[in-house]
Amino acid sequence: MQWNSVGEFFAMGGYALYVWGSFGACAILLIAEPFLAKRRLKQIRQSLIRERLADELESQQRTQ
Amino acid sequence: MRQSLIQWFKFASPQSFYPLAGRMIPWFWAAAAVFGIAGLWISFFVAPTDAQQGEGYRIIFVHVPASWMSMFIYVVMAFWAGRGLALNTRVSAMMAQSLAPTGALMAALSLWTGALWGKPMWGAWWVWDARLTSELILFFLYLGFMALQAAIDDPRRADKAGAILALVGVVNIPIIYFSVKWWNTLHQGSTINLNKAPSMAQTMLWGMLLMALAFWMYSIAVALMRVRAIILERERHTEWVKHAVE
Numbered sequence: 001m002q003w004n005s006v007g008e009f010f011a012m013g014g015y016a017l018y019v020w021g022s023f024g025a026c027a028i029l030l031i032a033e034p035f036l037a038k039r040r041l042k043q044i045r046q047s048l049i050r051e052r053l054a055d056e057l058e059s060q061q062r063t064q
Numbered sequence: 065m066r067q068s069l070i071q072w073f074k075f076a077s078p079q080s081f082y083p084l085a086g087r088m089i090p091w092f093w094a095a096a097a098v099f100g101i102a103g104l105w106i107s108f109f110v111a112p113t114d115a116q117q118g119e120g121y122r123i124i125f126v127h128v129p130a131s132w133m134s135m136f137i138y139v140v141m142a143f144w145a146g147r148g149l150a151l152n153t154r155v156s157a158m159m160a161q162s163l164a165p166t167g168a169l170m171a172a173l174s175l176w177t178g179a180l181w182g183k184p185m186w187g188a189w190w191v192w193d194a195r196l197t198s199e200l201i202l203f204f205l206y207l208g209f210m211a212l213q214a215a216i217d218d219p220r221r222a223d224k225a226g227a228i229l230a231l232v233g234v235v236n237i238p239i240i241y242f243s244v245k246w247w248n249t250l251h252q253g254s255t256i257n258l259n260k261a262p263s264m265a266q267t268m269l270w271g272m273l274l275m276a277l278a279f280w281m282y283s284i285a286v287a288l289m290r291v292r293a294i295i296l297e298r299e300r301h302t303e304w305v306k307h308a309v310e
Contacts, residue, residue: 002113009108013119018184022123022177026130029169030282037289044296048309051300 078295079304081155085288085295092285096278103274111268123181125271129279130173134202135237137167137283141209142234145227155291157223158298160230161213162291166283168206174199186250194243195251198236205233219298 003009012019107125114121141163148157178196179189190196209226216222244253299305 003109012122013113015118015120015122015184018120018180019122021180022126025176026126026173029173033166033169034286034289037286037293041289041293041296044293044300045309048296048300048305052306052309 076153076155078155078158078299079302082292082295082308085292089285089288092281092288096281096285099274099281100278103271103278106267106271106274111271112265114268117185120181120184123177124268125275127174127177127181128272129276130170130177131199132276133279133283134167134170134174134199135240136280137163137170138202138205138230139234139237141167142230145223145230148223149227149231154298155295157219157227158291158294159287160223160226162287162294163283164206164210164213165290166287168203168210170279170283171199171203171206175203182250191250193249193251194247195240195249198240198243201236202233202240205229205236209233 010016010020103125107122111122111125113119141160144156144163145160147153148160175196178199182191183189209229212229213222213226216225243249244251296305296308
């Protein structure tokens with residue numbers, strides 16, 4: 001390992017802005033994307049469940 | 065032969081692909097995490113300081129995987145789009161649609177990390193050089209594919225129009241890949257070459273390959289997540305979807 005201290009690690013030999021700017025952007029986007037995909041799946045599932053409940057309610061009212 | 069053909073087509077239906085994708089996703093996340101942790105460890109703690117670029121070269125561990133994936137995803141997306149166009153299979157077109165945002169994200173990361181690498185090493189965030197310009201065109205191709213699909217109301221027609229755009233755009237991939245050979249560019253040549261030994265330290269190479277594998281597994285996992293949502297959205301009026309959600 002080439003780092004003598006934590007501070008040295010974060011300084012990245014003077015390239016901190018560039019190195020952390022690159023890894024940071026990757027981290028943010030690669031964490032955000034799965035959350036967005038998950039939310040999209042959740043939204044369509046909830047919409048489908050609501051639709052089915054509405055159908056069931058309608059058929060109940062018809063039989064009454 | 066016939067039996068295996070039927071087996072193959074079985075998973076080509078949205079109804080059987082939806083649960084299959086759901087079962088595969090956790091495995092790809094696990095693989096992405098393992099490769100990602102190992103890759104990051106090598107990137108920051110094992111790989112030595114570069115003789116010319118100091119610690120600044122460490123951007124390579126995200127820049128190269130993102131760039132590779134941006135090109136690779138495009139080819140896969142065009143393959144699925146073309147397959148959907150030729151065979152009229154629904155899941156193929158949905159796969160193509162699902163891959164586009166992830167590909168666009170990889171292209172954006174490639175350009176972003178490239179700019180952050182270019183500034184300290186070349187003194188410029190951006191130059192209109194063949195490699196950079198063709199990668200920017202790739203990013204626009206992804207955006208164009210998504211915009212075109214979103215602009216057409218009928219999903220089957222949107223698939224067809226998108227597929228043609230995707231297939232025509234494939235011509236850009238070899239242009240990106242060979243740009244550093246064909247033109248005199250500021251961008252350095254490829255680090256990994258099929259017919260000569262890689263021009264970098266072994267540990268750096270391993271870090272890069274592990275990060276590339278992590279990005280690859282990530283892309284599959286997230287594309288499968290999105291395709292599940294797309295399947296439900298587009299098949300919502302079918303009987304099986306009504307029973308698929310409890």
